[in-house]
Amino acid sequence: MSKAFQLAWQYVCHHKVKSAVLIFSIVLTILLPVTIKILLWQFNQKVLARADETPAVVGPVGSDLDLALNATYFRHNPQAKPIPFSEVETIQASELAKAIPIHSRFTAQQFKVVGTSLDYFRYRQLQVSIGGQFATLGDCVLGAQVAKSLNLTVGDQLLSDREDVIGFGGVTPLKMNVAGILGESRSPDDWAVFVDLKTAWVIEGLGHGHEDLSNESEDSVKILKQTDKEIIASAGVVSFLEITDANIGSFHFHGDTSEFPVTAIIVDSPDVKSETILQGRFQAGSAEAQFTRPGKVMRELMQMVFRINQFFDANAMMIALSTAMLLALVVMLSLKLRSREMETMFRIGCSRGTIALLQIGELMIIFAFAALITAGLVWLVWINSASVVESLLVG
């Protein structure tokens, strides 16, 4: 057996290209469906775990899925009109649940800027590993991966992105001060920049700070009109792009903050009963907001994904079958081409059984290599699947 195996090995080594093509055909046929299975499994685990950690959310009327994704992965749906902050106040006032606001419309260096309250960190059990929580307007707390990717630490500054390239979107960049960095949680929180909700509103342009106009004389070029109640200033007034100890006092909001936007609200109920009552109220009374359960939404999504995956499974089976048939064809053609070699071996004293063993040995070597390479690649896919799925979900 070992001598026949040596011959088989020599054959495989001599026909490197042919062997490599056969090996990689087998590898690809197995690897692709296995990779999809692993990624899908990982996706299912991640999505459901995150959704289950967030039993109930409130957000704009529309797609349940968009709302669930916004609340859990901070994926903003530009079509959805944000809900007013008054919904947060309403939930708080009902005493049925704690409402944690989420405002995730903007980015900083392509990472999501999430305006929220300190309750969010408690709710997600996020620990600050360096520095502290955001304490004042303009502070931010970075997710572990954000800090790592941007090489930022406490005391550094991070500029929020313009809403569009030209900067005519009304959103002016705000230079935020890094107050803390979160420990790694292997969740979307690692990829977010957390700020106080008011800081998010400042980025949105709903609040701002500028030089003091009260000391300006009425004939100053910066003042267009002045009454007892209001001062209308010209564009010459310097607005602050950074919130510092010196200018923080000048920051203020125009309008009623209860009308200011939030993209989602995490409902932190003490018990199922309170949560259900709250759900009933939203279903009965609110035209602007809806109540949804991310776990249910994500399970429905995954059921659909798995149903679609069945088509891929069938497809993979067909590909595997056609690959097997092609391999059989290659082997048969190879045997035909090598019939003289086999006949010579038989004439000089090789049994038909040993000749068959030689052929099987060659195939075994091919399959063994394919199995080894596939196992190695599957292992690589496996160890990287969690981060690949994370980046797909947050990206």
Next chain:
Amino acid sequence: MISAHQLRFRYPRSDFELDLPELEINKNERVAVVGPSGCGKTTLLNLLSGIALPDSGQVTVNGIEISSLSDAARRNFRIANIGMVFQQFELVEYLDLKANILLPFYINQSLKLCRETEQRAESLAQEMGLGNKLKRRPSQLSQGEQQRCAICRALITQPTIILADEPTGNLDPKNKQLILELVHQQVEKHQMTLIVVTHDMSLLDQMDRTIDFETMRVEAPAGDSS
């Protein structure tokens, strides 16, 4: 000694029939088998080596009746007693020269491949002028060198009989002469019986006896079966 008695053989689905009333070849004899294409010369070699079995009659080699042996015993008998040389050399392309010489040891469980065998292969290659080409593949050798390698493969099992089917049929005159000299040297050195099937009448001078196969034929062949 090789003997055939009342030998009849017919290929399935063929009109060709070999009928050999009597044949005797003595030990250490050098015999040339001649005759036109399709007269059954190669079939005779197949019958003498046990590759094919006669429909009737007996083939006895070194006192053993070949058709009485089982497949495995016949194979072991062949590999131990008979060395075969072919017109097309029939070397294995993916093996180097040394592995080609040692091929019978790779493909037969009854032969033990040891250091001594490898040394014998090297020594045979040396005698055949291939000592510095042991790592080369058949495609890197000339035709003469390939046939010398095939002769080494036939000799490696130290057989008592060499069956050569047109061994010089694919060689130029210079290589033909060289191969014949080397074969005769080895046959003489190892006291072997040599049976050569050939169309080349110039080989006959160096043989002890010639069997003209045409005269032994009973029925004319329908096609080329050799």
